[in-house]
Amino acid sequence: xxxxxxxxxxxxxxxxxxxxxxxxxxxxxxxxxxxxxxxxxxxxxxxxxxxxxxxxxxxxxxxxxxxxxxxxxxxxxxxxxxxxxxxxxxxxxxxxxxxxxxxxxxxxxxxxxxxxxxxxxxxxxxxxxxxxxxxxxxxxxxxxxxxxxxxxxxxxxxxxxxxxxxxxxxxxxxxxxxxxxxxxxxxxxxxxxxxxxxxxxxxxxxxxxxxxxxxxxxxxxx
Amino acid sequence: xxxxxxxxxxxxxxxxxxxxxxxxxxxxxxxxxxxxxxxxxxxxxxxxxxxxxxxxxxxxxxxxxxxxxxxxxxxxxxxxxxxxxxxxxxxxxxxxxxxxxxxxxxxxxxxxxxxxxxxxxxxxxxxxxxxxxxxxxxxxxxxxxxxxxxxxxxxxxxxxxxxxxxxxxxxxxxxxxxxxxxxxxxxxxxxxxxxxxxxxxxxxxxxxxxxxxxxxxxxxxxxxxxxxxxxxxxxxxxxxxxxxxxxxxxxxxxxxxxxxxxxxxxxx
Numbered sequence: 001x002x003x004x005x006x007x008x009x010x011x012x013x014x015x016x017x018x019x020x021x022x023x024x025x026x027x028x029x030x031x032x033x034x035x036x037x038x039x040x041x042x043x044x045x046x047x048x049x050x051x052x053x054x055x056x057x058x059x060x061x062x063x064x065x066x067x068x069x070x071x072x073x074x075x076x077x078x079x080x081x082x083x084x085x086x087x088x089x090x091x092x093x094x095x096x097x098x099x100x101x102x103x104x105x106x107x108x109x110x111x112x113x114x115x116x117x118x119x120x121x122x123x124x125x126x127x128x129x130x131x132x133x134x135x136x137x138x139x140x141x142x143x144x145x146x147x148x149x150x151x152x153x154x155x156x157x158x159x160x161x162x163x164x165x166x167x168x169x170x171x172x173x174x175x176x177x178x179x180x181x182x183x184x185x186x187x188x189x190x191x192x193x194x195x196x197x198x199x200x201x202x203x204x205x206x207x208x209x210x211x212x213x214x215x216x217x218x219x220x221x222x
Numbered sequence: 223x224x225x226x227x228x229x230x231x232x233x234x235x236x237x238x239x240x241x242x243x244x245x246x247x248x249x250x251x252x253x254x255x256x257x258x259x260x261x262x263x264x265x266x267x268x269x270x271x272x273x274x275x276x277x278x279x280x281x282x283x284x285x286x287x288x289x290x291x292x293x294x295x296x297x298x299x300x301x302x303x304x305x306x307x308x309x310x311x312x313x314x315x316x317x318x319x320x321x322x323x324x325x326x327x328x329x330x331x332x333x334x335x336x337x338x339x340x341x342x343x344x345x346x347x348x349x350x351x352x353x354x355x356x357x358x359x360x361x362x363x364x365x366x367x368x369x370x371x372x373x374x375x376x377x378x379x380x381x382x383x384x385x386x387x388x389x390x391x392x393x394x395x396x397x398x399x400x401x402x403x404x405x406x407x408x409x410x411x412x413x414x415x416x417x418x419x420x421x422x423x424x425x426x427x428x429x430x431x432x433x434x435x436x437x438x439x440x441x442x443x444x445x446x447x448x449x450x451x452x453x454x455x456x457x458x459x460x461x462x463x464x465x466x467x468x469x470x471x472x473x474x475x476x477x478x479x480x481x482x483x484x485x486x487x488x489x490x
Contacts, residue, residue, distance in 0.1 A: 063430040201416035211418040
């Protein structure tokens, strides 16, 4: 490093006096000491901000990546369910929030008239595929009807009227020791093909599978 | 010396015209001295902060001819915000952001706490009043053309403040955790999720997972009383700074005087 005494104004080639060199100048330097320290200061500041911000953001986002525990809840003996109408069952969708965490499931056996396996148990979610209000099954109409915005679904849960964008979600089912058990939720396409569960209002099937991505921890469709 | 001069300490008084005497009108020395006491105190602070030019500029700034009652809508909005902030702070002393206790704490505020119903009522109705007054303020700005150059940035800040107010309404609605607020939030989250690609992730962030649950309520509470109010305080500061810096506009029905005669008068 050159001395401060070297910083005399030198006459440039054009005869005009050149700017005096800053203290600490040496020949061939690419940035001044001041610029280097400024960059260093900014870098330290950036590291300090990131060290606080990144953990905090991660802390707030973390619950999105928690895998839901696979739960099976018994809803009654197999003999209680028929193929021509639904029985209501109440299961807990979210734990530890009291009544708000419970949801109604409509359960029936597979119907031969609809080309379904009679051994199969069909469990349809009461969560409307429009915006998530609770739908109700009206046996006299053979339809599910949503009180909020007038969505109507047929006996299989396919949309027959109103704003919903896809059929009603379903739950996986199994029979264990004579009891019907309700498992994880899944969504269906308009042809009732199972897909990974989506939020209400999200289209399913085709390109929509990419436009409305499922959350990373969603279990695979059955 | 009028009443106003007695009440406003000298450094904050409207600056006098050159040659005009501001202080000392020949009263008795004791009274004069007593009068000086607040002046001394304000002067002591002013000498150390240099705040008086800023404050006199703020308080005695020029407003255009034709300024009318519609120009108070901004202040009305600010007043509504301050009412929300104050009542909100005191409601927070009794509210419990837990899914099992929130509703009970709300009923406790309404039924048991002294004046609880009044304070909570102010907060609920104040929210509605704030949204109404914001739109009136926005309408005034729009119809008077007050959003035009050089005030576009203030319009943009105002729109951000409007969105933040809507977020306050959305997050505050869940807090009582009754059936109405629960289902309204279910629908609001699903509307959020209906946006392609980012929608599902944004809804997941707000709900802290797939469903509205235990974590959602404290999250909404934190957004409602810490995150968004902090942003709003900062942006209201910027909004007011620009109002003072740029001044207000005259109403559109007043035309600028462009007659050569008046111009000549100015040039003398």
